[in-house]
Amino acid sequence: MFLHALDVTKRKIQNRSDAKVSSFKASSFNVYRPGQLRNQHIMTRPPKPVPVDSNSLYICASPLTSNTKFHWSLIHVDHSGRATAHQWTSVDKHDMTGPEEYAMEVLSQGPMTRWAGTVILGYYKVSEYPVTTLEEFTNLCQCIFPESYETAQANRDHGITCRTWVLEILIGLGLSESRVKQIEDSVIARSTELGNEYLNAFLWRREFEAGRVFEV
Numbered sequence: 001m002f003l004h005a006l007d008v009t010k011r012k013i014q015n016r017s018d019a020k021v022s023s024f025k026a027s028s029f030n031v032y033r034p035g036q037l038r039n040q041h042i043m044t045r046p047p048k049p050v051p052v053d054s055n056s057l058y059i060c061a062s063p064l065t066s067n068t069k070f071h072w073s074l075i076h077v078d079h080s081g082r083a084t085a086h087q088w089t090s091v092d093k094h095d096m097t098g099p100e101e102y103a104m105e106v107l108s109q110g111p112m113t114r115w116a117g118t119v120i121l122g123y124y125k126v127s128e129y130p131v132t133t134l135e136e137f138t139n140l141c142q143c144i145f146p147e148s149y150e151t152a153q154a155n156r157d158h159g160i161t162c163r164t165w166v167l168e169i170l171i172g173l174g175l176s177e178s179r180v181k182q183i184e185d186s187v188i189a190r191s192t193e194l195g196n197e198y199l200n201a202f203l204w205r206r207e208f209e210a211g212r213v214f215e216v
Helices: 002-031 032-045 135-146 152-157 162-172 178-204
Strands: 056-063 070-077 084-092 099-106 122-125 212-215
Touching: 032 135, 056 178, 070 135, 070 162, 070 178, 084 135, 084 162, 099 135, 122 178, 135 162
Parallel strands: 122 212
Antiparallel strands: 056 070, 056 122, 070 084, 084 099
């Protein structure tokens, strides 16, 4: 009788131990996936509209794989406030290693704090932008890099990037090379600060104010 009771007690202890191990494994699984939860914490918030001025041009910077590298694009706003996005980007959005091209997209809701699923670090208004119509601006965008090499790496080897595409457009609009260099340095410095801020928000599940507007 005593042995039977002892055996039952052992089984109860073992069951409790197994339950604790299972509970620990489950909680450990959640602990080791913080990045996904934090990313979800930041990324699932609905994007908000960003107020911009009509007859203006903005450089748009969004984070890439490093907090010191960014994707550069341009937001053209016409006299009526209609916004369009312009960028040098991959032909195949599922293959970032292939050829690239100029792409234009109408922003029906205007610039937002998030675009195409990516947080926008900042919008930089070009203070010396000479007002151009959308047709004139699109024609300029199309002729900056009229052709792409077969791979993105080949483009990089020849100085063709989203950043140099944006800078060449500013020069094509009549800004001096020295002024364009100032704008480039300003965008890189501020976006690096914002990239670090975004990284910390990502890691610690803090609020990040996306889509801030600056003037350069």
